[in-house]
Amino acid sequence: MTRRLSLAALLSSEEELRAFRDFLASDGVAAIPTETYYALAANPGSEKAVARVFELKGRNAEKALPVLFAGAEHREELGIEESTEWERFRRLWPAPLTVIFPTSRPIPCAGGDASLAVRIPDRADLRELLRRTGPLTGTSANISGSPPLSDPNEVEIAFGGVLDLLIDGGATPGRRSSTLVDARFDPPRLLRRGAYPWPESG
Secondary structure, X not given: XXXXXXXXXXXXXXXXXXXXXXXXXXXXXXXXXXXXXXXXXXXXXXXXXXXXXXXXXXXXXXXXXXXXXXXXXXXXXXXXOOOHHHHHHHHHOOOOEEEEEEEOOOOHHHOOOOEEEEEOOOOXXXXXXXXXXXXEEOEEOOOOOOOOOOOHHHHHHHOOOOOOEEEEOOOXXXXXXXXXXXOXXXXXXXXXXXXXXXXXXX
């Protein structure tokens, strides 16, 4: 059975925050609200947690998972090197803009690649949570092949009680997923149009 906890209650309780950090350290997976849709949040550096996300989604484990983080202080932790492109996108965040950067090393959520799709979300309470937890995976909270979900009730129904924890932040805006840009190219290449306006030419 899925436990449900409001994001406001989580942020206002040091006890709940400690329990949530322990939950993540124990490879738990939670659904969290973002500025677009709900996402499945887990420790991106844990092979067991990442495998659990893939299991929940019914998704090919070779595919990479995007990561949400709170600020530039997490860059080194994620293996992203400082560069002109990093500085360019850092100035655009927070925004519904996911960017793929080369990394110094692959981490479990990257599907074996030395690159990572990341964003600082344009939602203040989520950034506060990420400041308390560190980076978390941010793949959409849905079964693979189904539409992304913006209603926490629909998230709970979709996973049929097998999801460990649902952090309820109310209905999210939905409508469009984050824009996806690949900064490994010069100029950066638009891979998916979305909620953040980005010209085709980059």
